[in-house]
Amino acid sequence: MSAADLARLQFAGTISIHWLFVILTMGLVPLVAIMHTRAAFTRDPAKRAVRERMTRFWGQLYVINYAVGIVTGLVMEFQFGLSWSGLSKFAGHVFGMPLALETLIAFFAESTFLGMWIFGWGRLRRGVHVTLIWLVALTAYASAYWIMVANGFMQHPVGYEVRDGVAYLTDFGALLTNPNALTALAHVTLAALTTGGVLVMGISFYHIVRGTKETDLFRGSVRLALLVGTPAAGFVATVGEMQISLIRENQPMKMAALEKGDAAQVQAELVREYGPGDYVFAHDWLRLSMESMEIIGYAISSITIIAVILLWKGRLWRWRPFAYVMIATIPLPFVASVGGWFLREMGRQPWLVYGELKVEDALSHVSRTSLAVSCAAFITIFAALAVTNWILIARFARRGPDATQLGATEPLADDVPTGGADEEQPVPAF
Structure with missing residues (x-):
């Protein structure tokens, strides 16, 4: 493999694994925020206790995913300088701003709000505590917006001009409202909500x-997941189709791959427009990614609609085969999401910034050996983190609400009841 192929493999492997954390974070946090809001403002003590346990149980799974995923995010930022310094040289004046804002929001604002929410149980007022989890959700989606702005510029650069081989920002509004970024953000949002609901x-x-x-807790969780996930799963394919017109207009070779068009003709047109080069890339992989997303999307949409119908007269809780279907469905949204990233990223090859900067021109001056070592190391570490994350999530999910540690506080020595230090302590309320 060439140095460029190794650098691409490294970034593709790490971003695919990192994206598994991102899609679950974005999908779970709105559900946890809704659960917490309902718990905080429920007057009936029994219902409030159930909803609080629900919030803490799902909130703990969210925190595990966020904590491990943030490590993978840090490495992603470094790769732009390690392997793709040409991107910074050419588009740093445009691309760097949204990337920096995403870093500030995700690693500072979002992490700060989440930390305050985690340690605020039993210490903060009800309204303040609920506000914090909504701020976590808001910053999570704000972070996603800035990432899509940066990626949208790479897919379809707007609001810039090139002077002396360097891109300079000329229209900030055009960058922020790039249709390629906004439509993709809507698609990602719906995919994330579908993923969270299915999990x-x-x-x-x-x-x-x-x-x-814990019948009330888990039945209530299913109802909320259906309320959010059913419309999300229903519209995710629709919004995905909205991107076809953008692809047809901006990336004709990707469109030729998806529609099995005349790649040779498109190749000739691109050669005339951009100069000599191989603009045909991985057509079979692009079609496979698209088809996998479509099949999984329609399948999940159908399953959630059936679940809503079965809720009538409680048949959803009695039909055990459907429960096993839902358990088996958990991995499918993640597969579709990775397929979506493959389609989006591979389809614009050989460009890093479409029409302006090719992959080979953006590659850092790093030896093939160094890239081989870093590629193997990064992908191995990321895979280990992903496995660790899912083992932890599966373990705490299997143990159920009784094993939840989120919101539990250690009593002070003077607060230990007379019954002994081993006596179980109640979890503090809001």
Whole structure:
């Protein structure tokens, strides 16, 4: 493999794994925020206790995913300088701003709000505590917006001019409202909500079929997941189709791959426009990615609609085969999401910034050996982090609400009841 191929493999491997964390973070945090809001403002003590346990249980799974995922995000930022210094040289004046804002929001604002929410149980006023989790959700989606702005510029550069081989920002508004970024953000948002909803339903049905005593908690979780996930799954394919017109207009070779068009003709047109080069890339992979997204998207949409119908007269809780289907569905949104990134990124080859900067011109002056070592090391570490994340999530999900540690506080020595230090302590309320 060439140095460019190794650098691309490294980035593709790490971004694909990192994206698994991102899509779940974006999908879970709105559900946790809704759960917390309902718990905080429920007057009935029994219902409030159930909804608080629900918030803490799902909130802990979210925190695990966020904590491990933030490590992978840090490495992603470094790769732009390690392997793709040409991108910074050419587009740093444009590309650097949204990337820096994403870093500030994700690694500072979002992390700060989340830390305050985690340690605020039993210490903050109800309204303040609820506001914090909504701020976490807001900053998560703000972070996604800036990433899509940066990626949208790479897909279809707007609001810039090139002077002496360097791109300079000339229209900030055009950069922020790039249709390639906004439509993709809407698609990612719906995909994330679908992913979060499927995970919550799958884990909930796992406990329901095992005969859990936490019936109200997990049935309530399923209802909320259906409320959010059903419309999201229904519209995710529709919004995805909205991007076809942008692809047809801006990236004709990707369109030729998806529609099995005349790649040779498009190749000749691109040679005339941009000069000699091989503009045909991985057509089979692009079609496979597109088809996998479509099949999974329509399947999940159908399953959630069936679940809503089965809610009538409680048949959803009695039909065990459907519960097993929902458990088996958990991995599918992640597969579709990775396929979406493959389609988006591979389809613009050989460009890093479409029409302006090719991959080979953006590559840093790094030896093939160094790239081979870093590629193997990064992908191995990322894979280990992903496995660790899912083992932790599966372990705490399987143990159920009784094993939840989020919101639990250690009593002070003077507060230990007379019954002994081993006596179980109640978890503090808001």
